[in-house]
Amino acid sequence: MSRAVARHDEEQVDYGETILSVEGLTKHFSQGSGLLSSIFPKPKVKAVDDVSFDIKKGETLGLVGESGCGKSTLARTVLRLLEPTDGAVYFKGENLAELSGEAVRNHRKDMQMIFQDPQSSLDPRMKVGPIVEEPMKAHGLYEGEREERARELLEKVGLDPHHYNRYPHQFSGGQRQRVNLARALAVNPDFIVCDEPTSALDASIQAQVLNTMRDLQREFGLTYLFISHDLSVIRHISDRVAVMYLGQLVELAETDELFENPQHPYTDALLQSIPVPDPRAEGRRGVLEGDVPSPIDPPSGCRFRTRCPKLIVPAEYDLTDAEWANVRRFVRAVDRRTFEASTGRAIRAEFFADAEPRGDAAAVVDESIEAILEDDWDRAAALLTESFAENSVCAEEKPAYHVEPEYGRGEHFAACHLHRTKRAD
Numbered sequence: 001m002s003r004a005v006a007r008h009d010e011e012q013v014d015y016g017e018t019i020l021s022v023e024g025l026t027k028h029f030s031q032g033s034g035l036l037s038s039i040f041p042k043p044k045v046k047a048v049d050d051v052s053f054d055i056k057k058g059e060t061l062g063l064v065g066e067s068g069c070g071k072s073t074l075a076r077t078v079l080r081l082l083e084p085t086d087g088a089v090y091f092k093g094e095n096l097a098e099l100s101g102e103a104v105r106n107h108r109k110d111m112q113m114i115f116q117d118p119q120s121s122l123d124p125r126m127k128v129g130p131i132v133e134e135p136m137k138a139h140g141l142y143e144g145e146r147e148e149r150a151r152e153l154l155e156k157v158g159l160d161p162h163h164y165n166r167y168p169h170q171f172s173g174g175q176r177q178r179v180n181l182a183r184a185l186a187v188n189p190d191f192i193v194c195d196e197p198t199s200a201l202d203a204s205i206q207a208q209v210l211n212t213m214r215d216l217q218r219e220f221g222l223t224y225l226f227i228s229h230d231l232s233v234i235r236h237i238s239d240r241v242a243v244m245y246l247g248q249l250v251e252l253a254e255t256d257e258l259f260e261n262p263q264h265p266y267t268d269a270l271l272q273s274i275p276v277p278d279p280r281a282e283g284r285r286g287v288l289e290g291d292v293p294s295p296i297d298p299p300s301g302c303r304f305r306t307r308c309p310k311l312i313v314p315a316e317y318d319l320t321d322a323e324w325a326n327v328r329r330f331v332r333a334v335d336r337r338t339f340e341a342s343t344g345r346a347i348r349a350e351f352f353a354d355a356e357p358r359g360d361a362a363a364v365v366d367e368s369i370e371a372i373l374e375d376d377w378d379r380a381a382a383l384l385t386e387s388f389a390e391n392s393v394c395a396e397e398k399p400a401y402h403v404e405p406e407y408g409r410g411e412h413f414a415a416c417h418l419h420r421t422k423r424a425d
């Protein structure tokens with residue numbers, strides 16, 4: 001390797017040691033501005049809420065979740081491109097929130113970010129050589145060897161060093177993302193946040209860019225936080241995977257453990273919703289029902305509970321698993337009005353043929369069926385939600401458990417109360 005891209009050996013952190021530690025990180029957005037909103041403040045968007053995780057030097061932590069769940073906000077808050085509402089981010093042992101001015105600038109050099117859209121993040125009027133040199137100039141680094149370094153970096157990321165004088169529009173999407181990689185590497189960072197870096201690319205190009213990223217990781221000792229909504233990309237690139245839902249982490253484990261032994265019903269649903277190549281096999285249908293609730297007013301306790309097929313029975317009802325499964329199905333169907341209000345007998349036959357609840361639970365079901373027959377679906381839904389959903393431990397406490405892994409020896413975190421009941425049995 002030539003002098004220009006040789007690494008300095010001034011690391012404070014060794015391979016396998018924690019390089020980044022995120023503790024209780026929270027980002028709430030205020031909506032609107034000006035006088036009116038200061039008199040009548042609008043509710044906040046709770047985009048990221050109490051998120052904690054560590055990343056070890058040299059590893060790739062994958063972050064996956066549906067669009068809008070807070071992945072980009074989390075990434076930007078980690079890098080302090082957004083001011084956190086609460087919580088701390090330690091990078092190489094220093095709390096970024098407590099640093100200011102020069103110290104933040106220095107750390108920013110060590111932490112780079114690559115975005116999804118390679119087109120819009122490259123200035124169309126600049127040639128790619130100067131684009132790669134830009135961060136070196138901004139940090140006053142590599143004076144006198146910038147061009148040499150830029151050419152070498154272009155080669156490292158799989159481009160022709162002679163492309164130095166070309167403009168971004170002369171490259172394909174995959175090549176432009178490689179230019180972004182070269183630019184991110186220009187100031188010799190330790191940590192790169194990759195926010196959906198290959199999502200805009202065709203599958204085959206995507207795989208090639210991912211492989212280059214892996215090679216660069218090894219060569220330069222990089223640590224990645226790799227964000228994607230695509231589970232197969234996440235599985236391919238990650239050492240460990242964190243799953244995010246509505247602003248919070250619901251599960252975190254080593255990659256094989258997470259994919260082979262998922263312990264959160266949301267992760268389970270995500271994995272089942274990966275499209276299967278065989279059209280005869282069961283596809284996406286019925287796996288994840290209902291809409292993601294608004295981050296302005298997220299559900300109490302477990303945020304997934306309004307869509308969870310495994311919601312835990314409230315302690316005051318004595319129901320068998322089969323009876324509770326039917327009640328849950330009924331609650332969801334009433335909430336979404338997915339059946340016709342015909343007769344009480346027909347409704348019972350549809351939902352409770354094999355197992356009908358007894359006692360207090362039966363009284364609630366009876367009353368809600370009466371309401372439906374009077375065409376008062378709202379009252380029925382409110383009664384069911386109040387009696388069953390809101391009384392569950394899932395609504396009352398925020399879950400956080402450590403589970404024994406089946407694959408590997410890494411920690412397995414699962415934010416689901418099913419692990420509490422298992423232990424109590």
Ligand SMILES: Nc1ncnc2c1ncn2[C@@H]1O[C@H](COP(=O)(O)OP(=O)(O)O)[C@@H](O)[C@H]1O
Pocket residue numbers: 029030045046047065066067068069070071072073074295
């Ligand atoms: N600047 C902002 N102001 C208000 N709300 C925002 C802002 N940026 C993001 N959000 C909201 O925060 C939530 C998370 O968004 P985002 O982090 O972009 O999710 P993802 O990257 O997972 O798709 C969304 O509900 C989004 O609308």
Ligand code: SF4
Pocket residue numbers: 264265266302303304305306308309310311312394399415416417418
């Ligand atoms: S805590 Fe309850 S609602 Fe949340 S995922 Fe677990 S079972 Fe479902």
Ligand SMILES: [Mg+2]
Pocket residue numbers: 071072073195
């Ligand atoms: Mg995003």
